[in-house]
Amino acid sequence: MSIKRDYMISKVLNNNVILAVDKKTRQEHILVGKGIGFGKKDGKMVRLSNHDIEKSFIAYDKRTKKEYLQLLNQLDGKIIGMSEEIISLAEKELGHLNSHIHIVLTDHIAFAIERIHMQLEISNPFLYEIKALYPEEFQIGLKAAQLIKERLEVDIPEAEIGFIALHLHSARQNKKVKDTMKDTRLLKEVVDLVQKEIAMTIDNQDLMYTRLINHLRVAIIRTEEKKPIDNPLLESIKEQFEVSYRIAQKVGEYINEKKNIDVKEGEIGYLALHIERIRRSSN
Structure with missing residues (x-):
């Protein structure tokens, strides 16, 4: 069903976007719709149906x-x-x-x-x-x-x-963007630390790189939210992948230093598995 409303155009932003005041509610909206601003002028009244408007929202x-x-x-x-x-x-x-x-x-x-x-x-x-x-x-x-x-x-x-x-x-x-940037920077620094410790460069186009950085992100989120995970393989990982576990511990210490959060052994154990996989791929 087509419902029509009257709007006073405050500003035509382009052919598909206008800033307009709803005559009934007196609220100013951004209206988006194909061709919605074509031929329109600022200060003019226009009647638009819900079919004309793809999206309507208060911009502030x-x-x-x-x-x-x-x-x-x-x-x-x-x-x-x-x-x-x-x-x-x-x-x-x-x-x-x-x-x-x-x-x-x-x-x-x-x-x-x-x-x-x-x-x-x-x-x-x-x-x-x-x-x-x-x-x-x-x-x-x-x-x-x-x-x-x-x-x-x-x-x-x-x-x-x-x-x-x-x-x-x-x-x-x-x-805030600065917080997202800070988190992204930390993840890059951690990956750089891993590369330094294993003495190899991980191809950033490789699936292994994506897996590592996504695992790190999720591990940090779990740690921040105080949601530790159980790791039934922990003792075996410590014993069989001693080098990778030691590197994972360094990563945990670095994260603790930067974010003041305690990365638990279970997380460190799973990270060690990722590091071990990368080390083996280099061989």
């Missing part, structure tokens, strides 16, 4: 309203509209995202585009870790890159796609 709360309005005044509407399309796409695939994503991702994309125009190199030291840890978010980042190219004729590098994935993951987990 009282706390963030000032920040979002500043973005509207400072940035090209095309960038804001395109960012909202990316967020809409992400929520379809990932579920609800923290509302602050409308500010931080939009601002980040605008700054990235500015750096690209200035021909400043964008580097991402955690790119491979991001790909391994947040594959769903990275896939959306790839789609975002395609959208940016279509809308703005700007090619963003893979490093920047990684940063977009970080923002999406943070919003998905209700975390």
Whole structure:
């Protein structure tokens, strides 16, 4: 059934995104829909049906309203509209995202585009870790890159796609980007420690690398949440894989030092199994 509502257009962001006030509720919404902004003008009244609108949401709360309005005044509407399309796409695939994503991702994309125009190199030291840890978010980042190219004729590098994935993951987990970055950095440092101890480089494109870094992430989460796991193989691991167990202990000590959490023996034992598998693969 088609339900129509009247909206006053505050700002046409692009052909598919408008900022508009619902005449009945007086709430300002971001409206996303194919061709919804085509031929429309700011300050005009428009009647839209639920079939016209793919997604409708309030882009800010009282706390963030000032920040979002500043973005509207400072940035090209095309960038804001395109960012909202990316967020809409992400929520379809990932579920609800923290509302602050409308500010931080939009601002980040605008700054990235500015750096690209200035021909400043964008580097991402955690790119491979991001790909391994947040594959769903990275896939959306790839789609975002395609959208940016279509809308703005700007090619963003893979490093920047990684940063977009970080923002999406943070919003998905209700975390600050700096905290997600800190966690990702720690995982990279731990993998570097393992590589140093076993005196070999693990190919970051290899499945073994992905398995190791994902196991480390889950182990840290379990430890933070104080959910120790039983390891019936622990004594056998200690005896049979003495070298790998000793390396795993060093990893546990490093995590303890950085996050002030006590990694239990059961976790260390399972990590030793991963390390032993990597050591054997090198032979």
